[in-house]
Amino acid sequence: MQEVLVSKETEVVQSVSTTRGLTTESRRLQQDLEKVQQLEGKITEELSTLKEQVSTMDSELHTYGDLETLRQTAEDKRKRLLEERVSLTQHQDSFGQLLEEMNQKHEALKIKLQENETHAQLTNLERKWQHLEQNNFVMKEFIASKTQESDYASVAKIVSQQVEEYNKSLIESLQTNGLK
Missing domain, CATH: 1.20.5 (Single alpha-helices involved in coiled-coils or other helix-helix interfaces)
Structure with a gap:
């Protein structure tokens, strides 16, 4: 078991x-x-x-x-790009000429403007005006600083307060001495 x-x-x-x-x-x-x-x-x-x-x-x-189709597609694209290149080159040349003409006109106008007596007078007047504006600014600054220096209102207010306090103490002093 x-x-x-x-x-x-x-x-x-x-x-x-x-x-x-x-x-x-x-x-x-x-x-x-x-x-x-x-x-x-x-x-x-x-x-x-x-x-x-x-x-x-x-x-x-x-x-x-289909190599033939690929060749044809590539050739068509090449021709199209060449035509576009020729067109863009022509545009570039024409824009170059136009730019040259505009530069010449600009220079001619610049020379003409510098030779113009009215322009010379205006230029001189502008310089004079700028000089006067600078002087005006300096004078305003000077006046503002002098005004600030000569501002006696704050000092007068302090002095008035001190005089008032002094008068009060005198009155108190006279009242206390007068009562004795």
Whole structure:
């Protein structure tokens, strides 16, 4: 009986150990399954991307397969760009000439203006006016500073307060001395 009990206890311990082992193995296999599912999702996405790339490459292959059309398109574009270049060069030349003419006119007008007596008088008057404005500003500053220096209103107010206080103390003094 004792032996049966010992063997049964041994079986129970082995069962518990087996259960623990199987639980651990089940968790590990569950984690492996999740990893496999994630990999499967990534592979599916990558496969989809690759299919799109293959489709794009097929359409590009069809486009680039027709070399004659590509050559013709490139030649047409080159001709169009050359024509545009010639046109722009002509515009550049004409604008350069126009700019030169305008610069010459500008210089001529500048010289004419400098030779004009009225302009010379106006320039001199402007300089004189600026000089007078500067003098005016300096004088205003000087007057403001002197006005501030000679402002006796604040001093008069202080003196009035002091005289008033002195009069009050004299009156108090006379009243106290007069009562004695």
